[in-house]
Amino acid sequence: MATRETEAGSATGSRADEQRQRILAGAVAVFSRRGYRAASMNEVADQVGLRKPTLYHYVRTKQDLLVAVYEEVLDESLASARRIVAGAPSAREAVRGLIVERVRYTCEHRDLLTICFHEESALPPELAAPILERRREFERVVRDAVTAHLRETGRTLPMSVGTFVNTCLGAANWTYKWFDPAGPRSSRQLGEDVASVLMGVLEG
Structure with missing residues (x-):
C-alpha cells in the first residue's frame, strides 16, 4: 500500500x-x-x-527545448514503428503500415516536423549524436521490414534497400510541406495513397 x-x-x-x-x-x-x-x-x-x-x-535553456522536440518525435516514431512491425501479419503489411503511419504522423504534426527539418544545424555535435542514433534506429526498423519482405517473397528491387527506404521516408516526410488538412483526403487516406505507389515499386 x-x-x-x-x-x-x-x-x-x-x-x-x-x-x-x-x-x-x-x-x-x-x-x-x-x-x-x-x-x-x-x-x-x-x-x-x-x-x-x-x-x-x-x-x-532554449537548446534543451529543441533537443526535447527531437526526442519526442523520434521516440514516438520509433515506438510506433516497432508496434506496427510486431503486430503485422506479414513483412509486406509491416512495410505498408510503416509508410502509412509515417505519412499520417507527419501530416498531423507539421509544427513538430517543421522544427525537426529546419533546425537540425542548431544542435551542437554532442547533442546531435544521440538524436541521429535514434533516427538511424528508426530507419533500421523500416529497412529490416523491407529486407524481410524481399526474403519472404524472393523479390528484388531495382535499387539498394537503403535507397528504397530513403525514398519512402523522403516521400512521407515531405508531405508536411503540402498536405492540406481541409483537402479531400485525410492524413491516413493520403498515407494509403503514398503507400500504394511505393509498394508498387517493392512488388513490381
Whole structure:
C-alpha cells in the first residue's frame, strides 16, 4: 500500500511532467511560428502563461527545448514503428503500415516536423549524436521490414534497400510541406495513397 509520502511524491512528479509537456507544446508553437533562432525564452514563457523564473525551474535553456522536440518525435516514431512491425501479419503489411503511419504522423504534426527539418544545424555535435542514433534506429526498423519482405517473397528491387527506404521516408516526410488538412483526403487516406505507389515499386 502506498504511503502518503509516496502518493504525494507521485502526484508532484505527475504535475511536473504535465508542466514540462505544456512548456514543450508552447515551445513547439513558438519555434514553428518564429523559427528556433529568432524565438526567445520570454516568448515561450508568455505562450504557456508562466513567469520566466518559473520556466527555468523546468528547463534550463532554449537548446534543451529543441533537443526535447527531437526526442519526442523520434521516440514516438520509433515506438510506433516497432508496434506496427510486431503486430503485422506479414513483412509486406509491416512495410505498408510503416509508410502509412509515417505519412499520417507527419501530416498531423507539421509544427513538430517543421522544427525537426529546419533546425537540425542548431544542435551542437554532442547533442546531435544521440538524436541521429535514434533516427538511424528508426530507419533500421523500416529497412529490416523491407529486407524481410524481399526474403519472404524472393523479390528484388531495382535499387539498394537503403535507397528504397530513403525514398519512402523522403516521400512521407515531405508531405508536411503540402498536405492540406481541409483537402479531400485525410492524413491516413493520403498515407494509403503514398503507400500504394511505393509498394508498387517493392512488388513490381
